Amino acid sequence: MKPRETLLGLLVLALVLGGVWWARGRSHAGSPVTAESAAKAAAPGGTAEASIPDVTLADQTVDLGDVRLSLSVAPRPILAFARSRFRARAEAAGAPVALENGRVSFEMTMPMGDHRYTLVPGTEGWQEAEVVLPLCGSGKRRWFATLEGTVAGKPRTARFQLDLTPPSGPPAP
Amino acid sequence: MIETIGLLGFLTLGLLGGFGHCIGMCSPFVLFVSRRYVPPDAARGTNPAESRRAALIAQLWYTVGRILTYVALGALAGALGGVVELAGALLGLQRAASVVAGAALVLWALLALADLVPALAGSGKLFGRVAGAMKGRVPGHPFATGLFLGLLPCGLLYSAVLAAVARGGALQGALALALFGLGTAPALLGISLADELLARHRTILNRLSQVFILAMGAWFLWSGLAG
Numbered sequence: 001m002k003p004r005e006t007l008l009g010l011l012v013l014a015l016v017l018g019g020v021w022w023a024r025g026r027s028h029a030g031s032p033v034t035a036e037s038a039a040k041a042a043a044p045g046g047t048a049e050a051s052i053p054d055v056t057l058a059d060q061t062v063d064l065g066d067v068r069l070s071l072s073v074a075p076r077p078i079l080a081f082a083r084s085r086f087r088a089r090a091e092a093a094g095a096p097v098a099l100e101n102g103r104v105s106f107e108m109t110m111p112m113g114d115h116r117y118t119l120v121p122g123t124e125g126w127q128e129a130e131v132v133l134p135l136c137g138s139g140k141r142r143w144f145a146t147l148e149g150t151v152a153g154k155p156r157t158a159r160f161q162l163d164l165t166p167p168s169g170p171p172a173p
Numbered sequence: 174m175i176e177t178i179g180l181l182g183f184l185t186l187g188l189l190g191g192f193g194h195c196i197g198m199c200s201p202f203v204l205f206v207s208r209r210y211v212p213p214d215a216a217r218g219t220n221p222a223e224s225r226r227a228a229l230i231a232q233l234w235y236t237v238g239r240i241l242t243y244v245a246l247g248a249l250a251g252a253l254g255g256v257v258e259l260a261g262a263l264l265g266l267q268r269a270a271s272v273v274a275g276a277a278l279v280l281w282a283l284l285a286l287a288d289l290v291p292a293l294a295g296s297g298k299l300f301g302r303v304a305g306a307m308k309g310r311v312p313g314h315p316f317a318t319g320l321f322l323g324l325l326p327c328g329l330l331y332s333a334v335l336a337a338v339a340r341g342g343a344l345q346g347a348l349a350l351a352l353f354g355l356g357t358a359p360a361l362l363g364i365s366l367a368d369e370l371l372a373r374h375r376t377i378l379n380r381l382s383q384v385f386i387l388a389m390g391a392w393f394l395w396s397g398l399a400g
Contacts, residue, residue, distance in 0.1 A: 009371035012366050012367040013371065016192070019191075019192035020193060020196055023190070023193030023194075026193075081264065081331075110193075111189060111194045111329065112190075112329055112332050113190060114182070115332065134331030134335060135264075135326075135331065137271075137325070138328070139396060167264060
């Protein structure tokens with residue numbers, strides 16, 4: 001083979017790898033908690049995932065200091081390719097407060113595209129979205145949900161994690 | 174409610190997913206297509222330009238086949254307006270596709286690597302019989318391979334199909350998935366070109382590619398069987 005072809009091949013490979021780097025960066029862009037998680041994972045004995053509230057089995061709340069953001073899911077287990085109702089609520093000083101422009105987005109370690117849902121008013125002060133999440137062909141089941149909204153004029157973000165159950169998976173624990 | 178993705182968004186999804194996702198999952202099939210469908214004379218490397226041209230044509234046919242399957246899925250999703258039932262039906266079909274594709278990769282790679290193990294390479298032995306059994310069972314044209322492999326289980330494809338539902342209508346769904354498929358093409362064609370320039374005509378790298386195809390075939394086989 002000619003050196004010219006080798007150089008050209010290396011150039012093409014570099015472009016492809018550059019594309020991978022770009023795509024991986026883009027797919028996790030705009031998720032502030034991802035950077036925090038990455039920092040924790042880099043720390044000795046990193047506990048990035050362990051520190052993120054898990055809504056697989058029970059509803060969870062993230063305390064942001066002056067505001068608490070809660071995320072609820074039904075039904076459980078959270079099945080892939082099935083409609084799940086995600087509900088979110090904000091509280092301040094123990095009382096519900098308005099969560100404006102609420103949205104919840106989902107991602108996982110494999111780039112899986114945009115899964116963004118706008119929250120609409122539900123019952124009892126909750127906001128909700130009907131969500132369908134797919135299975136990853138790699139076998140990974142863990143998704144991360146980022147809940148965003150504005151409370152008292154300030155943007156708020158909370159991150160949760162969940163494990164999807166395949167459609168033919170085990171019954172609810 | 175799900176936030177609607179514009180048509181351009183599907184192209185971006187494919188482009189990002191192509192580099193971030195398909196490179197990992199689909200590259201063994203890209204390598205397989207170049208090795209399976211390029212005429213032997215061209216593959217021997219006596220005429221590198223002709224070899225590259227033949228590989229490119231095979232890859233383009235494969236890509237067109239794959240995109241057509243995506244288009245059909247997009248049209249179905251858009252027409253049905255609800256993806257849950259479609260996805261449930263697809264899951265079984267895609268697991269079967271994973272088993273068949275994985276088995277084909279494993280057998281093809283074993284056949285390609287058989288000459289490294291003289292005890293296995295003898296004519297009339299196991300691999301000779303397997304080769305005979307495989308003849309005609311792997312699609313004879315890369316277009317048919319693309320049509321079939323478009324059905325492989327793929328989370329990114331599922332995501333695109335889910336988003337296509339929100340487009341409302343078969344035509345919109347088909348168009349969305351066509352753009353998604355087009356978006357995935359540059360990454361996979363790039364891998365094919367890099368393979369053609371760096372690996373396929375170098376014995377050791379070609380062998381490594383065959384081992385990679387074998388490993389990924391085993392993985393697809395296992396994941397299809399394990400569900």
